[in-house]
Amino acid sequence: xxxxxxxxxxxxxxxxxxxxxxxxxxxxxxxILAVAFVGIPLFGSDFFISAVMVPxxxxxxxxxxxxxxxxxxxLLSLGTGGFMGVGAFACxxxxxxxxxxxxxxxxxxxxxxxxxxxxxxxxxxLRIKGFYLAVATLSAxxxxxxxxxxxxxxxxxxxxxxxxxxxxxxxxxPITGPMAxxxxxxxxxxxxxxxxxxxxxxxxxxxIGRSWMAVRDMDLAAELIGIRLYRTKLLAFAVSSYYCGxxxxxxxxxxxxxxxxxxxxxxxxxxxxxxVIIGGLGSLVGSFFGAALIYxxxxxxxxxVGLVGLQISPATVEHLTFMAVGGLIILFLIIEPxxxxxxxxxxxxxxxxxxxPY
Amino acid sequence: MDxxxxxxxxxxxxxxxxxxLLVQTLWEGxxxxxxxxxxxxxxxxxxxxxGVFNFAQGIMVVFAALTLVGVYDLxxxxxxxxxxxxxxxxxxxxxxxxxxxxxxxxxxxxxPLVNQPDIILFMATFGLTYFLIGFGEFVxxxxxxxxxxxxxxxxxxxxxxxxxxxxxxxQKIDIAAVLIVSVMVAGLSFFFQRTRIGRALRAVxxxxxxxxxxxxxxxQIWVVVWFAAGxxxxxxxxxxxxxxxxxFSLQIIALKALPVLILGGFTSIPGAIVGGLIIGIGEKLxxxxxxxxxxxxxxxxxxxxxxxxxxxFRPQGLFGEKIIERI
Numbered sequence: 001x002x003x004x005x006x007x008x009x010x011x012x013x014x015x016x017x018x019x020x021x022x023x024x025x026x027x028x029x030x031x032i033l034a035v036a037f038v039g040i041p042l043f044g045s046d047f048f049i050s051a052v053m054v055p056x057x058x059x060x061x062x063x064x065x066x067x068x069x070x071x072x073x074x075l076l077s078l079g080t081g082g083f084m085g086v087g088a089f090a091c092x093x094x095x096x097x098x099x100x101x102x103x104x105x106x107x108x109x110x111x112x113x114x115x116x117x118x119x120x121x122x123x124x125x126l127r128i129k130g131f132y133l134a135v136a137t138l139s140a141x142x143x144x145x146x147x148x149x150x151x152x153x154x155x156x157x158x159x160x161x162x163x164x165x166x167x168x169x170x171x172x173x174p175i176t177g178p179m180a181x182x183x184x185x186x187x188x189x190x191x192x193x194x195x196x197x198x199x200x201x202x203x204x205x206x207x208i209g210r211s212w213m214a215v216r217d218m219d220l221a222a223e224l225i226g227i228r229l230y231r232t233k234l235l236a237f238a239v240s241s242y243y244c245g246x247x248x249x250x251x252x253x254x255x256x257x258x259x260x261x262x263x264x265x266x267x268x269x270x271x272x273x274x275x276v277i278i279g280g281l282g283s284l285v286g287s288f289f290g291a292a293l294i295y296x297x298x299x300x301x302x303x304x305v306g307l308v309g310l311q312i313s314p315a316t317v318e319h320l321t322f323m324a325v326g327g328l329i330i331l332f333l334i335i336e337p338x339x340x341x342x343x344x345x346x347x348x349x350x351x352x353x354x355x356x357p358y
Numbered sequence: 359m360d361x362x363x364x365x366x367x368x369x370x371x372x373x374x375x376x377x378x379l380l381v382q383t384l385w386e387g388x389x390x391x392x393x394x395x396x397x398x399x400x401x402x403x404x405x406x407x408x409g410v411f412n413f414a415q416g417i418m419v420v421f422a423a424l425t426l427v428g429v430y431d432l433x434x435x436x437x438x439x440x441x442x443x444x445x446x447x448x449x450x451x452x453x454x455x456x457x458x459x460x461x462x463x464x465x466x467x468x469x470p471l472v473n474q475p476d477i478i479l480f481m482a483t484f485g486l487t488y489f490l491i492g493f494g495e496f497v498x499x500x501x502x503x504x505x506x507x508x509x510x511x512x513x514x515x516x517x518x519x520x521x522x523x524x525x526x527x528x529q530k531i532d533i534a535a536v537l538i539v540s541v542m543v544a545g546l547s548f549f550f551q552r553t554r555i556g557r558a559l560r561a562v563x564x565x566x567x568x569x570x571x572x573x574x575x576x577x578q579i580w581v582v583v584w585f586a587a588g589x590x591x592x593x594x595x596x597x598x599x600x601x602x603x604x605x606f607s608l609q610i611i612a613l614k615a616l617p618v619l620i621l622g623g624f625t626s627i628p629g630a631i632v633g634g635l636i637i638g639i640g641e642k643l644x645x646x647x648x649x650x651x652x653x654x655x656x657x658x659x660x661x662x663x664x665x666x667x668x669x670x671f672r673p674q675g676l677f678g679e680k681i682i683e684r685i
């Protein structure tokens with residue numbers, strides 16, 4: 001009833017090709033942004049902001065990165081954790097070598113380092129396809145893992161071998177390090193994620209995105225209609241690892257505060273891949289849904305166990321959580337293999353034609 | 359110049375200088391390679407018959423071994439007197455559990471997801487991995503256990519050979535592992551080439567549709583391959599568990615088997631074996647002779663780089679079926 005585009009006429013192509021052609025969508029996104037930028041910092045508790053919202057945004061960004069590679073270009077990658085690590089370590093090196101430059105600039109620049117590494121490990125994608133490529137990207141993951149641990153220069157020869165985030169300021173306010181307020185960190189993360197999401201949205205809706213999707217659907221055919229395969233694939237690797245790199249830098253600087261190399265292990269890569277697949281391959285909004293579901297699921301499960309007040313040991317809870325997460329992943333795949341994004345689409349369609357079935 | 363010398367000359371000088379060490383390293387590589395090959399074999403079986411890239415193979419190894427040890431403990435606790443009787447009973451029960459697992463996977467996971475893209479099925483095996491980790495820990499506890507190698511009449515101790523001016527020590531359990539793996543591969547090859555079900559399996563691997571049209575039951579075949587992969591997993595679990603202990607950290611050996619898999623090709627049983635040997639031996643030699651140059655721990659990614667190098671020249675692995683693309 002409310003969600004219906006009747007009466008909204010497009011009189012030029014620009015309107016017709018807009019990302020949100022329906023007015024209700026534009027209102028909806030404005031409301032979401034208002035809540036995210038104003039409502040949550042004002043009314044959210046510190047715990048909610050720093051332990052739920054910040055991780056959620058960071059994971060969403062990483063999921064968008066992987067989605068560009070796997071969902072839009074069809075190149076399965078298991079090296080996400082490694083690329084995130086490159087971003088984090090690059091940011092750390094940059095800000096300790098040049099402490100006077102604003103940290104936000106370095107967070108955004110550090111993505112370019114992981115971008116370079118991504119292109120390097122993306123080179124085999126020109127010859128290797130499918131699961132063979134997935135295993136090939138694992139070599140990036142393991143090599144980077146090893147490099148993070150074995151090269152002490154990366155952490156300025158710390159004895160702990162971990163990144164320890166220094167305090168950095170923006171307009172006189174600490175935004176990283178132990179003194180930073182959760183609200184400030186949250187707003188910084190949110191701004192960066194919103195900006196990069198906007199850019200990603202423009203990328204995937206434009207010529208570049210079209211060529212990515214053509215490569216995904218069938219790379220041979222895409223080549224025949226004049227898409228230069230190696231450029232397109234490497235560009236996907238570059239953009240994807242840029243996003244992952246920024247997500248990694250955000251994760252360490254604005255969420256964890258200090259991080260050991262183990263954070264960027266293979267588990268992280270799988271975790272992000274879950275988000276992308278459960279959220280929906282080839283959907284930006286799906287990346288957010290997937291991140292919310294996969295990150296939120298164990299928290300909610302634990303909360304339920306706590307609420308019910310069963311007398312079971314923490315270890316058992318852990319095991320049951322594992323079982324439940326595994327079971328739910330299978331369940332979600334069976335219910336909707338195209339991911340939560342498809343459910344969202346279906347729901348919107350139902351609203352449009354309501355009260356009629358179709 | 360110095361670095362070139364260290365890379366290209368010095369390791370070979372060391373090999374020539376101490377041939378017994380070289381033989382020892384080669385032997386260790388061979389054993390490791392055999393075990394990698396065994397895990398890769400589990401992957402190949404399932405991939406061939408259903409096109410599913412079964413990430414859960416590693417956890418199936420752990421789960422099978424845990425079941426074996428856990429049931430053994432239960433039986434001993436329930437008063438079965440002799441160790442070997444309990445051990446073999448436990449072995450039978452563990453086989454049964456793997457059978458049930460195969461059946462359940464087919465019913466609950468594969469059947470509803472038939473005809474979905476590969477990546478979705480791949481994800482589903484991830485879900486299975488998580489489920490099995492939780493389930494295994496829930497039932498048998500998370501602490502490491504000792505494999506009942508002695509009770510299963512597997513030999514222990516080492517034999518030493520005098521060779522090339524030195525001694526080469528071989529663990530008896532490793533020799534047994536190599537023998538068992540060889541027998542198993544021969545058995546599986548026989549099964550695939552000569553038996554009715556084996557032929558049906560190869561038909562399914564060639565084309566699902568054509569196999570269905572001549573009356574082969576896909577469901578049955580899938581249960582059979584998952585069960586076969588379960589048996590392979592149990593064997594791997596026993597062998598690997600006897601070398602260290604049975605715990606969930608064993609599941610990372612699945613990641614070790616992936617380069618073997620891409621090296622040999624996803625669809626080739628001989629490929630899994632040859633790939634396993636190349637990776638196992640390459641890894642041990644690399645770690646032993648070139649490792650000190652880069653700092654230790656290169657074992658973790660060296661295998662992947664070896665495999666990647668091969669892949670650049672043969673994108674479908676050494677023995678994989680040639681990928682033919684049509685528009």
